[in-house]
Amino acid sequence: MKKRDLLLILIMLTVSLLGMIPALNSGSGRAYVYADGKLYGTYDLSEPQDIELVSRDGIINRIRIENGYAYMNYATCPGRQCMAGRISKNGETICCAPAKVLVVIRSEDDTEYDAVTE
Amino acid sequence: MMLSRSKYITVSALLSAAGIILGYLESFIIIPIRVPGFRIGFANIVTVLSLYILGPVYSAAVLFIRITASALLFGSPVSYIYSLTGAIAAYSVMVLLSKHGFSVYGVSAAGAAVHNIGQTCAAYFLIGSVYVFYYLPALVIAGTAAGLVIGAVSDIIIRKLAVFIYNNESEGNT
Numbered sequence: 001m002k003k004r005d006l007l008l009i010l011i012m013l014t015v016s017l018l019g020m021i022p023a024l025n026s027g028s029g030r031a032y033v034y035a036d037g038k039l040y041g042t043y044d045l046s047e048p049q050d051i052e053l054v055s056r057d058g059i060i061n062r063i064r065i066e067n068g069y070a071y072m073n074y075a076t077c078p079g080r081q082c083m084a085g086r087i088s089k090n091g092e093t094i095c096c097a098p099a100k101v102l103v104v105i106r107s108e109d110d111t112e113y114d115a116v117t118e
Numbered sequence: 119m120m121l122s123r124s125k126y127i128t129v130s131a132l133l134s135a136a137g138i139i140l141g142y143l144e145s146f147i148i149i150p151i152r153v154p155g156f157r158i159g160f161a162n163i164v165t166v167l168s169l170y171i172l173g174p175v176y177s178a179a180v181l182f183i184r185i186t187a188s189a190l191l192f193g194s195p196v197s198y199i200y201s202l203t204g205a206i207a208a209y210s211v212m213v214l215l216s217k218h219g220f221s222v223y224g225v226s227a228a229g230a231a232v233h234n235i236g237q238t239c240a241a242y243f244l245i246g247s248v249y250v251f252y253y254l255p256a257l258v259i260a261g262t263a264a265g266l267v268i269g270a271v272s273d274i275i276i277r278k279l280a281v282f283i284y285n286n287e288s289e290g291n292t
Contacts, residue, residue, distance in 0.1 A: 001221055001223040001224070002219070002220065002221045002223075002224070004219065004220055004224065008228060009224065012228065012258060015255075015258075016255040016259045016262075017255065017259070018255075019254065019255035020255040034247060037245060057194055057195075059194075077197075078193050078197050079157075081148070081156070084148050084149055084150060084156070085150075091252055093249045093250065093252050093253065095155065095241060095245065095249075095250055097155070097237075097241050097244070097245070098194055098196045098200075102247055104247075104249045
């Protein structure tokens with residue numbers, strides 16, 4: 001590895017770390033499920049339930065909510081990357097890109113994000 | 119030493135095939151970290167290799183063939199858009215850096231990071247929500263780390279493979 005490689009990598013990491021600062025605010029709330037760019041429904045994280053979505057291409061996504069977390073329980077998309085990890089904090093997202101499904105956690109008192117999306 | 123045209127085409131085809139398989143194998147691995155969209159990018163080994171062994175023109179062909187064939191075999195039109203956006207963004211940066219004296223490590227790490235940025239932008243246009251950018255910083259950090267690993271692997275392979283390819287070429291000519 002050369003010196004300039006190291007410098008480049010350090011710059012990338014620093015910029016990324018700075019970019020993470022706004023994401024650190026937390027506080028649990030509701031799961032907002034978007035399908036195909038539209039709001040599909042909002043769900044309380046304290047109520048265990050399954051939400052099943054079928055995309056226009058026939059991709060099935062099953063979102064499970066339990067113990068204050070939301071996660072992708074089942075998906076038939078090609079990569080199944082959406083099944084990695086679970087979310088609970090304000091602003092966290094699960095995104096199934098091939099199915100155009102998005103799950104976002106928003107806390108009740110958070111109005112800042114509404115102005116951005118709506 | 120220059121390679122013959124047929125050798126270029128043969129090596130391109132071999133690398134494309136290897137890339138398709140690597141990408142396919144990777145789809146079986148679900149990485150248990152909480153960064154959605156993160157992949158190690160095994161197939162990126164092929165992109166780095168082809169860039170250093172074949173040069174920008176042939177490696178662009180290798181990349182395009184790999185992505186198109188993978189999409190036709192295992193993907194969907196939407197996944198094709200994501201792959202292509204990420205690949206074009208990453209490849210442009212990789213070519214640029216490799217021409218300005220960066221080593222495999224820097225090229226691979228920056229390629230991985232820019233790939234993630236490109237895909238996130240594609241997700242923004244397809245899904246239409248700024249939320250997709252939430253994970254971008256974490257994705258870039260994870261991508262940079264994965265890119266370094268891929269760079270290290272590529273570095274080892276390039277040394278062995280280049281000797282092999284160029285040696286055979288000189289034997290074929292004599």
